[in-house]
Every structure is written in structure tokens, then in C-alpha cells.
Amino acid sequence: MAGGLVVNLADDRHDADPADGRCDVDNGLPGDQCSLRAAAEQARSRSTHERRIRIAPSMAGKAIRIERGPIPIAAGTELTGNPKHLVRIDVANTHGEDALTADGPGIVTISGFDIRLSARSGAAIAGTQADTTITLSDLRIRTAQLETPALRLIDGRVDCLRCRFVDGVSTAVKVDGGELRLVDSLVSDNRGADGGGLHITGGRVWLQRSEVSRNRSEANGGGIHQSGGELWLINSLLRGNLAARGGGGLAISGGVAELQNSSVIGNVANADAGGEQIGGGLLSEGKAKVRLRNSIVSANRVLAMT
Numbered sequence: 001m002a003g004g005l006v007v008n009l010a011d012d013r014h015d016a017d018p019a020d021g022r023c024d025v026d027n028g029l030p031g032d033q034c035s036l037r038a039a040a041e042q043a044r045s046r047s048t049h050e051r052r053i054r055i056a057p058s059m060a061g062k063a064i065r066i067e068r069g070p071i072p073i074a075a076g077t078e079l080t081g082n083p084k085h086l087v088r089i090d091v092a093n094t095h096g097e098d099a100l101t102a103d104g105p106g107i108v109t110i111s112g113f114d115i116r117l118s119a120r121s122g123a124a125i126a127g128t129q130a131d132t133t134i135t136l137s138d139l140r141i142r143t144a145q146l147e148t149p150a151l152r153l154i155d156g157r158v159d160c161l162r163c164r165f166v167d168g169v170s171t172a173v174k175v176d177g178g179e180l181r182l183v184d185s186l187v188s189d190n191r192g193a194d195g196g197g198l199h200i201t202g203g204r205v206w207l208q209r210s211e212v213s214r215n216r217s218e219a220n221g222g223g224i225h226q227s228g229g230e231l232w233l234i235n236s237l238l239r240g241n242l243a244a245r246g247g248g249g250l251a252i253s254g255g256v257a258e259l260q261n262s263s264v265i266g267n268v269a270n271a272d273a274g275g276e277q278i279g280g281g282l283l284s285e286g287k288a289k290v291r292l293r294n295s296i297v298s299a300n301r302v303l304a305m306t
Helices: 036-044
Strands: 005-007 052-055 063-066 071-074 078-080 087-091 100-103 106-117 125-127 132-142 151-153 157-166 173-175 179-183 186-188 198-200 204-208 211-213 224-226 230-234 237-239 250-252 256-260 263-265 268-270 282-284 289-293 296-298 301-303
Touching: 005 036, 036 052, 036 063, 036 071, 071 106, 100 106, 100 132, 125 132, 125 157, 151 157, 173 179, 282 289
Parallel strands: 005 052, 052 078, 063 087, 071 100, 078 106, 087 106, 100 125, 106 132, 125 151, 132 157, 151 173, 157 179, 157 186, 173 198, 179 204, 186 211, 198 224, 204 230, 211 237, 224 250, 230 256, 237 263, 250 282, 256 289, 263 296, 268 301
Antiparallel strands: none
16 A cells, blocks of 8 residues: 555654644654554544555564554544554553544554553454444454453444454453454454353344354353344354353353354353253353254363362
């Protein structure tokens, strides 16, 4: 992507003058020193078709830092790292708020980053506005704070292509509303209180050609816990997840889930405190509905808790 704003500074600093047309954190020094935050501030003052941010080649091997709170990304912005050699972003401190937020109406595009959260950050990316679409691709995100997801969706739409939510200490994806599409993506090796990989309370979620594997829940839903909304798994895999209670692969207590040409294999649920053994692969409770179409549920297990 040619042109646009070029980030060449790893430090988290504000733009010296967001209205002057230059991305520069210090006008008193020669040359332009452009941080990610400064670029986002400059993009906001530009017309929509000029809101392009890319990372300078000189940033290879360096970690961009976010430590001064959230960075709002204006609708129409394209933020591009490197899809082959992901550009690292360390989120050091956002005071518990989400690191990158989309400010609509319109579309925000983010691609080519390895985002690593800290114990003092909120989610890496959050969708909160009904009129905003966030398009993500070629991302790797890792959490470091209990009960803080990598991706949080309250409203609007998020499309995620070739995204990896891995090695986190919290539920990777939290959906309370809006629409989420994960395509050719991986949710793996995360650990959450309720739903190790995904926790869905509302909205609509599609997983297509995606895998949810080796996640762990301290309660129900080792891979996915759903208490509302709609879920579709299409040509996808739930494998090797573990729930401390029920539903090693998927636990659903509300809403509707449909599996099409998908597999639930090798998941494990422990017996609950009362000794009841429930749902090594799937657990459906209450008024929840689960539909299976050309799908496989096999080799799942229930283990007695010791």
C-alpha cells in the first residue's frame, strides 16, 4: 500500500499538531517522527479515502507500544502491518480500557499485526458501535489478564480472516451483540472462567473453516460457552478442549447453535461437584437448541473430578 501515513516510531506519543497534515510527535526535531497514536490522530483530520496507515520497513523487529490509553481508529482507516512477518504491538497499559476501538460510522481495516496484551490492558480490539464494521486479517492476539478477552464485540460487525487468538489466560473472544465472522481462523490454548475459546451471550456468530482447540474453561464450555444469540459452525472443528464442568467442546444454555459439516472431536468434560457427568463434547441445557447437519461428534470423554 503506497502513500498514506507511515509509522516509524515505536514509542506511544501524541501528534504535535493533529491539524497540520504531518504525522510528527515533535515539530522541533528534524524529520517526521510518527507513532501509531499520532498517525491515528492525523488520519482523523483527513478525508476518508486518505486514511491509510502503514508501518515503515525500519520498524522490522521492533515492538510498537500502546501505553497512554486507548487509540480510537476513525472509520475509513486502513491500518496495515505485514501479513507475512507480523508487526508486534505491545499493549502495556490502557487502564483496563480496550486498546484499539473503531469510531464510526463506516469501516475500519486492520491487518498484519501480532498484538500482545498486558495485565493492565483491556481487549486488543473492540466493536461497540452499531454502524461500524471492523475488518481484521492476518492477526495474532494473546491475552494476559483474567476476564479480559482479546476481541470484544458489543455491537456492529467484525469480520476476521486468518486470525489467531492463541496462548491467552482469558476467554479469547467475547460476543454480547452484533455480528462476528471468523473465517480460516484459529482459537487455541486459551483459558477462561466460562468458555475457554469463545463466550457468546448475544448477537450472531459464524465460524467458517475455523478451529477451536485446546482451550480450557473453569466452568462450562471448554471451547465455546453460549447463553444467547445465534451460532453457526460451518466446515469447522472443535477439538481437544476441556471444561471443568460440562460441555467440553460446546456448552449452550440459551440461543441457537447449528453445526454444518463440522466435527466435535476429542473434547473432555469433568464431572461437577455433585458427581454428575455431563457433555464431553456437547452440553445443551434449558431452552437452547442445537442442530447438527452432516457433522461428527466423536471420541469425546467425561472424566470424574478428583
